[in-house]
Amino acid sequence: xxxxxxxxxxxxxxxxxxxxxxxxxxxxxxxxxxxxxxxxxxxxxxxxxxxxxxxxxxxxxxxxxxxxxxxxxxxxxxxxxxxxxxxxxxxxxxxxxxxxxxxxxxxxxxxxxxxxxxxxxxxxxxxxxxxxxxxxxxxxxxxxxxxxxxxxxxxxxxxxxxxxxxxxxxxxxxxxxxxxxxxxxxxxxxxxxxxxxxxxxxxxxxxxxxxxxxxxxxxxxxxxxxxxxxxxxxxxxxxxxxxxxxxxxxxxxxxxxxxxxxxxxxxxxxxxxxxxxxxxxxxxxxxxxxxxxxxxxxxxxxxxxxxxxxxxxxxxxxxxxxxxxxxxxxxxxxxxxxxxxxxxxxxxxxxxxxxxxxxxxxxxxxxxxxxxxxxxxxxxxxxxxxxxxxxxxxxxxxxxxxxxxxxxxxxxxxxxxxxxxxxxxxxxxxxxxxxxxxxxxxxx
Numbered sequence: 001x002x003x004x005x006x007x008x009x010x011x012x013x014x015x016x017x018x019x020x021x022x023x024x025x026x027x028x029x030x031x032x033x034x035x036x037x038x039x040x041x042x043x044x045x046x047x048x049x050x051x052x053x054x055x056x057x058x059x060x061x062x063x064x065x066x067x068x069x070x071x072x073x074x075x076x077x078x079x080x081x082x083x084x085x086x087x088x089x090x091x092x093x094x095x096x097x098x099x100x101x102x103x104x105x106x107x108x109x110x111x112x113x114x115x116x117x118x119x120x121x122x123x124x125x126x127x128x129x130x131x132x133x134x135x136x137x138x139x140x141x142x143x144x145x146x147x148x149x150x151x152x153x154x155x156x157x158x159x160x161x162x163x164x165x166x167x168x169x170x171x172x173x174x175x176x177x178x179x180x181x182x183x184x185x186x187x188x189x190x191x192x193x194x195x196x197x198x199x200x201x202x203x204x205x206x207x208x209x210x211x212x213x214x215x216x217x218x219x220x221x222x223x224x225x226x227x228x229x230x231x232x233x234x235x236x237x238x239x240x241x242x243x244x245x246x247x248x249x250x251x252x253x254x255x256x257x258x259x260x261x262x263x264x265x266x267x268x269x270x271x272x273x274x275x276x277x278x279x280x281x282x283x284x285x286x287x288x289x290x291x292x293x294x295x296x297x298x299x300x301x302x303x304x305x306x307x308x309x310x311x312x313x314x315x316x317x318x319x320x321x322x323x324x325x326x327x328x329x330x331x332x333x334x335x336x337x338x339x340x341x342x343x344x345x346x347x348x349x350x351x352x353x354x355x356x357x358x359x360x361x362x363x364x365x366x367x368x369x370x371x372x373x374x375x376x377x378x379x380x381x382x383x384x385x386x387x388x389x390x391x392x393x394x395x396x397x398x399x400x401x402x403x404x405x406x407x408x409x410x411x412x413x414x415x416x417x418x419x420x421x422x423x424x425x426x427x428x429x430x431x432x433x434x435x436x437x438x439x440x441x442x443x444x
Contacts, residue, residue: 001049001348002044002047003047003101003343003348005047005097005101005105009100011341013142013145015338015441016338016339018160019149019155019157020155021153024037026039026097027039028044037092038089038090039091039095039096040095041097042075042094042095043098043099044098046098047107049345052110053111054112054126055073057130059075060073060130061075065140065144071130072094073094073102074094074098074099085148085151092148096144100138103138103335104334104340106306106334109125112124119301119303120304121326121328121329122328127326127331132332133331133333134330134332134384135332136335136388137335138332139336139337139338139388139392143392163428164393165428166337166390166392166394166428166429167395167430168226168397168424168429169228169431169432169437170398170400170431171228171230171231171322171358171399171434172231172399172402173271173298174230174245174402175271175300175402175403176211176401177213177246177254177402178209179246180200180210180211180406181201181203181204181209181408184196184197184210188200200408212253214261218261220414220417220418224425224431227265227266227432228266228267229266229267229269229435230267231269231270231297232271233245233271239273239274240274242274242301249289249290259292262292262293266433267296267433267435267436268294269294269295269298270296270297272286272297273286276299277303277304277312278309278312279312283318284315284316284317287316287317294318295320295434296320296321296322296435297316297318297320297322298322299321302323303323304323304324309321310342310345311346313342313353314344320355321356322356324357324358325357325360325397326364327361327363327364328364328369328371330359330360330361330382332388333357333358334355336394337359337392337394337395338392338394338395339395340355340357341354354441356395356438359389360382361398362401365381375412375413375415375416379416379420386424390428396429400417405417
């Protein structure tokens, strides 16, 4: 079953690129060859759901664009340059439509390796093999299309988001709120700091836990005048051997927290629990438990199934998602710093769900299983990524769990986030919630 890759790419390109003359068609020959922008359809028949395969990396051509060497898939047989512009038209000398689809839809992950949880990881990805984790390759492809349009039609892309260089989304997954005292005690005992453990235990007797810290998180976000996005787990306990929430979101304590967040203008989303990425029924039940107007989702542990999850979210009336980041590395899993429509492989169609790609997660940076960075090195690892986002006036979505604001077990992580966001502020970022960005992009 072949996929209409052109329709998917066309819709996503014009989601973020606006022109005074409206939308344009690219002549994706040999289907058409009478327009002003010609793209060879060298890869359109590659995307066959009955015969899923990876693009052979020895066929990739590297070319310079915007001063950077980028990989081009499906090049012309006699490839010489990226694009040739004449007086009346232009020819792009590789199948840029198929190249965009390959990364943006997640096709490169269909035949990839997964970890023990069933997740696509950086360590076994095409993105790693090509060395483009910190390079938003789809944004470079979009820039080639934009350059061609501007030169052929003599118009400029309409500017967006005022005078800001890029957009930062501060997001918080609320996984644990009741077990800080216990995990803190274990940590303190290992370091022979018994008095700190006693203090935590006494506070616990009074119903206090260092990880029930929503007020502290809100105050931190306010420093950047930021409306943040909070994803709450609605399922407590374990799923097989995996942990969901340690709190009951239906209790008055957490319902009051959600109400306060909404009243303060923050965005509250569902943090789909284990298994919900495969079950619309489960996800809908969890959304209902929040008793709030829910726009968005992020699956717990960044779980995501290429065939099931887009359909699950659309059925559950989820409008945006932000699950797609590598758990084990920072950067651009789908090759972009722009929001985009997911592709629904199960139903072979463009999904209505808009994905805000996750660029960095706190545990990715410090976990010995993943990058295992010293706190002092985080800034230098992230700066080139942020500069790429700034180059394209893109979106920097960052996940910092509420637990990371506490000195219990995670001392210093609050300061790391402050360093990152100060750098964003210095580089002229604006700060919005995912819901507000979705509404702005969709014209709602």
